[in-house]
Amino acid sequence: MFLSIRLTTPRFIRGWVFALFIGLSFSSMSLRADPWSTTGKVLAVAGCVGSCAMWYYLITNYLGKTQNLVQPTNDEPTRYTFKNIIGKIPQEVLNIRDFLINPQPFKDIGAELPKGIILAGPPGTGKTSIAKALAGEINARFFAVSGTDLHSKWISEGAKNVKKLFDQAREAVSNGECDKAVIFIDEIEAIGSKRRPDNAIFDNALSELLQQLDGFYSDDSVFLIGATNKVDFLDDALLRGCRVDQVITIGLPDTESRKAILEYYAQPKRFSDDVQFDVLATMSEGLSGADLKAIINNAALRAVGEKNTMIMQHHVIKELQPFLDRLEKRKTQEA
Numbered sequence: 001m002f003l004s005i006r007l008t009t010p011r012f013i014r015g016w017v018f019a020l021f022i023g024l025s026f027s028s029m030s031l032r033a034d035p036w037s038t039t040g041k042v043l044a045v046a047g048c049v050g051s052c053a054m055w056y057y058l059i060t061n062y063l064g065k066t067q068n069l070v071q072p073t074n075d076e077p078t079r080y081t082f083k084n085i086i087g088k089i090p091q092e093v094l095n096i097r098d099f100l101i102n103p104q105p106f107k108d109i110g111a112e113l114p115k116g117i118i119l120a121g122p123p124g125t126g127k128t129s130i131a132k133a134l135a136g137e138i139n140a141r142f143f144a145v146s147g148t149d150l151h152s153k154w155i156s157e158g159a160k161n162v163k164k165l166f167d168q169a170r171e172a173v174s175n176g177e178c179d180k181a182v183i184f185i186d187e188i189e190a191i192g193s194k195r196r197p198d199n200a201i202f203d204n205a206l207s208e209l210l211q212q213l214d215g216f217y218s219d220d221s222v223f224l225i226g227a228t229n230k231v232d233f234l235d236d237a238l239l240r241g242c243r244v245d246q247v248i249t250i251g252l253p254d255t256e257s258r259k260a261i262l263e264y265y266a267q268p269k270r271f272s273d274d275v276q277f278d279v280l281a282t283m284s285e286g287l288s289g290a291d292l293k294a295i296i297n298n299a300a301l302r303a304v305g306e307k308n309t310m311i312m313q314h315h316v317i318k319e320l321q322p323f324l325d326r327l328e329k330r331k332t333q334e335a
């Protein structure tokens with residue numbers, strides 16, 4: 001079961017309304033208009049509404065209303081597992097899967113389940129997919145959220161969002177809605193970056209995350225997976241032993257995996273016999289699984305656009321080229 005979690009509050013609208021009324025209240029004060037004149041009355045009303053808006057805004061931000069900011073939506077009931085991931089699944093991830101399915105052999109030897117893992121690697125290499133597939137393998141509910149959604153410009157709100165996320169996962173287990181829950185925080189660096197003396201906002205959300213992790217103790221029913229492209233940015237406190245100390249690198253696919261990924265995404269599509277996936281796999285060195293998936297789809301669009309009933313080798317090569325050009329450009333910029 002897949003739950004994606006979004007922040008639904010139209011914060012920018014609240015912000016503008018707030019700013020407008022505060023502006024009007026100040027102008028009312030600064031103009032010192034005759035209170036009985038029309039301008040005076042309008043400004044006085046605006047000032048009252050402005051104050052109410054300000055109090056409403058502050059109260060809803062700092063008291064219970066933020067509880068509703070993180071909302072799960074159940075949008076994917078189909079089971080997604082490691083069968084959907086092409087290429088090698090890291091042994092550490094397989095160990096976690098095995099531990100969560102059958103903990104006895106691990107417990108017999110005295111092992112404890114880590115509180116979570118970090119999947120690190122370039123964009124599009126399948127980090128989110130692996131996390132989702134792990135949840136599918138162990139039949140857990142998947143609580144997926146982006147670190148940028150948890151993060152907030154308000155000091156207390158980021159921490160509240162983190163707490164709410166963990167509470168939701170624990171409640172789902174304790175209410176019997178599911179046996180296990182996987183919390184997935186994509187772009188975890190948005191809340192888990194190295195702490196800086198001048199940034200209390202990040203600190204607060206990160207401190208809450210650390211507290212939540214420390215509160216896990218022997219609770220093996222909730223497991224955290226973080227994903228990042230910027231592992232070097234993560235705070236040492238998050239990565240310290242007995243918290244989320246296993247950083248598992250999900251690298252770009254090798255030639256064999258690229259061929260398998262191309263073939264996997266080609267499977268439901270109509271391809272001409274002239275397509276040589278091994279040649280395409282060799283040509284696509286440096287591209288991610290996501291790139292390869294997109295290339296196959298773009299080739300299908302191109303084939304139909306050119307009035308063909310099958311996808312041919314040249315369609316794929318045409319679509320491969322812009323990806324290779326971008327890769328080349330990136331390499332030159334980095335050099």
Ligand SMILES: Nc1ncnc2c1ncn2[C@@H]1O[C@H](COP(=O)(O)OP(=O)(O)OP(=O)(O)O)[C@@H](O)[C@H]1O
Nearest residue numbers: 084085086087122123124125126127128129289290
């Ligand atoms: N090894 C793979 N096997 C099958 N599909 C893959 C693989 N790698 C990537 N994909 C596909 O590419 C798309 C993007 O993958 P995913 O979102 O998991 O990447 P990511 O590593 O999380 O990227 P980002 O760092 O940008 O968040 C998905 O549709 C996924 O199915």
Ligand SMILES: [Mg+2]
Nearest residue numbers: 127128186227
């Ligand atoms: Mg991702």
